[in-house]
Amino acid sequence: MIASMTGFSRHAVTLDAGVFDWELKSVNHRYLELRIHLPDHLRSLEAEVRNRLKGRLARGKVDAVLRDRGQADSTPNAFDHDRVQALVDACTAIERMMPRAAPVSPLDLLRWPGVLQDCSAADDQLSEPLLAGFDQALGALEAMRAAEGRSLADGMRARLDALADHARSIAARRQPMLDEQRSRLLARIGELDLNLDPKRLEQEVALLAQRMDIAEELDRIDGHVAAVREILDQGGPSGRRLDFLMQEFNREANTISSKSHDLEVTRATVEMKVLIEQLREQVQNLE
Secondary structure, three states, rough: OOOOOEEEEEEEEEEOOOOEEEEEEOOOOOOEEEEOOOOOHHHHHHHHHHHHHHHHOOOOOEEEEEEEEHHHHHHHOOOOHHHHHHHEEEHHHHHHHHOOOOOOOOOHOOOOOEEEOHHHOOOOOOHHHHHHHEEEEEEHHHHHHHHHHHHHHEEEEEEEEHHHHHHHHHHHHHHHHHHHHHHHHHHHHHHEEEEEEEEHHHHHHHHHHHHHHHHHHHHHHHHHHHHHHHHHHHHHOOOOHHHHHHHHHHHHHHHHHOOOOOOOHHHHHHHHHHHHHHHHHHHEEEE
16 A cells, blocks of 8 residues: 555543643654653553554654543642651741741752652553553544545656657657658768768768667667556555656757757657656655
């Protein structure tokens, strides 16, 4: 299945601890670049989220964001009351001994080791449902990328058909074009009234016709068209292979254009270059 690198999905996970929103967005990129943004108390999920993205996506710049609407890690009960009370009593006793000491702020108490409770147990309970929600968001992202990929593939097939038609029209002009070039060359030599060896003249004309022949370029274009169609039918990550084939298409079209002095062939080559550029732009979006 051909897939695009562009997609978006959002999925909400409702739990007793609150509501969590997964948001995934991907755009074009040469490689797979992952940017994962999680709440501080759920940082432990990052490695698993990264592994799941790598296992199911091949290319694209992907942003994965988890938003905690309930802020489950900031409840008033997230600290040790007994320890805080002991610290307050100790500070009060010290102030009696040192009347001019700087007052201790609540933030100072919260920074004291052991005051804030360890929320890892609660976070572990959230991991499984949150990762299940992430899988649903990732599935929706893949579905959108696949739908976009099918649309791109259909457009590419239509342009490949048009490209093949132009190649056939050029192939039909190939032999008449060579014959016309040979006739013009012989006529020009005849106008010069030169006494040349007929056999040597025929050899030179044959060599010139060989250098101007575009049969090999047309054969390679036919081969590239078949290869692109095969890749589109096979599916899977194929953007890099298709990008290489677009470069080869452009190379053959330029060679045909440089060899040809025929108006019809030149016009067909220009149309081919337009189609190749359109194909290349579509390939840039494929995974």
